[in-house]
Amino acid sequence: AQTVTQSQPEMSVQEAETVTLSCTYDTSESNYYLFWYKQPPSRQMILVIRQEAYKQQNATENRFSVNFQKAAKSFSLKISDSQLGDTAMYFCAFMTPPGNTPLVFGKGTRLSVIA
Amino acid sequence: DAGITQSPRHKVTETGTPVTLRCHQTENHRYMYWYRQDPGHGLRLIHYSYGVKDTDKGEVSDGYSVSRSKTEDFLLTLESATSSQTSVYFCAISGGAGNEQFFGPGTRLTVL
Numbered sequence: 287a288q289t290v291t292q293s294q295p296e297m298s299v300q301e302a303e304t305v306t307l308s309c310t311y312d313t314s315e316s317n318y319y320l321f322w323y324k325q326p327p328s329r330q331m332i333l334v335i336r337q338e339a340y341k342q343q344n345a346t347e348n349r350f351s352v353n354f355q356k357a358a359k360s361f362s363l364k365i366s367d368s369q370l371g372d373t374a375m376y377f378c379a380f381m382t383p384p385g386n387t388p389l390v391f392g393k394g395t396r397l398s399v400i401a
Numbered sequence: 402d403a404g405i406t407q408s409p410r411h412k413v414t415e416t417g418t419p420v421t422l423r424c425h426q427t428e429n430h431r432y433m434y435w436y437r438q439d440p441g442h443g444l445r446l447i448h449y450s451y452g453v454k455d456t457d458k459g460e461v462s463d464g465y466s467v468s469r470s471k472t473e474d475f476l477l478t479l480e481s482a483t484s485s486q487t488s489v490y491f492c493a494i495s496g497g498a499g500n501e502q503f504f505g506p507g508t509r510l511t512v513l
Contacts, residue, residue: 290443319500331444331491331504377443385500386432386451388459389493391443 288313290380292392299368300400306353307363307395309378315339319381320354320361321389326374334376337361368399404428405505407492413511420479422490422508426472430496433475437461437488438507444491450475482512 289312299305311320322334337345337354344352349369353362365372375396379389404427414420424433432451436444436459446459448467456467464486466478479486492505 321501323504329489329507331493331507333501333503336499336501381500386495388434388446388449389436389444389502391436391445393441393443 288315288380288382288390290378290390290392292376292378292395294395295393296396296398298398298400299365301368301370303368304364304366305368305397307365307376307378307397309361309363309392311359311361311378311380313359313380313382315382317383319383319385320352321379321381322350322352322361322363323377323379323391324372324374325377325394326371331377335363365397370399370401373397373399405492405494405503407490407505407508409508410506411509413513414482415513416483417481420482420510420512422477422492422510424475424477424492424505426475426494428494428496428503429472430494431472432495433469434493434495434502435459435465435467435475435477436491436493438491439488447477447490482510484512486510487512 318339320337324332335347349366375394377394378392406425408423434449435447450456450469468476490508493502495502
């Protein structure tokens with residue numbers, strides 16, 4: 287069974303600084319999908335970024351980017367120019383092929399952005 | 402935003418009573434999921450559906466049943482609620498080429 291580990295339960299960052307959230311996973315699959323979701327205090331789950339394992343290029347969405355290291359089974363999220371609105375729980379999630387299968391989530395990292 | 406609603410949004414009930422949570426989508430997506438969120442556990446899969454009348458169990462399915470009689474609705478039933486089922490319940494849908502799952506707003510259930 288696949289597992290996802292987020293080793294940092296809580297983190298904090300100063301506004302405008304950069305922060306990196308860690309995620310590792312365990313799988314025997316060669317192709318799969320990885321996601322980062324954000325959950326602000328409103329409780330809504332918001333997709334931040336996704337990565338397909340067969341793509342070597344790291345995904346980027348505005349201030350959010352990932353460092354995908356397939357051999358190390360690592361999928362970290364970098365947030366640049368942190369904003370107060372980035373304060374949230376962040377969940378790393380794994381999806382097996384062929385897609386549209388259930389997500390396996392990590393336990394989350396609570397990020398606080400400090401003014 | 403994807404058209405997903407959950408009802409009720411909040412519910413307080415007593416141990417032993419039946420509870421049904423409803424997920425409704427307007428996106429005509431094939432796949433629907435129920436997850437529960439508990440502190441220290443992230444989100445865990447309860448049941449999911451890959452089509453009308455087609456469902457399968459997830460990691461934490463004991464004490465839950467589901468039904469999907471039409472594409473847009475996915476019901477989660479707690480036949481006899483227990484305090485361990487106090488949680489926040491999320492419905493999600495998927496069906497696009499990008500495999501993203503889109504989540505509903507969640508239902509906070511408290512079992513006294």
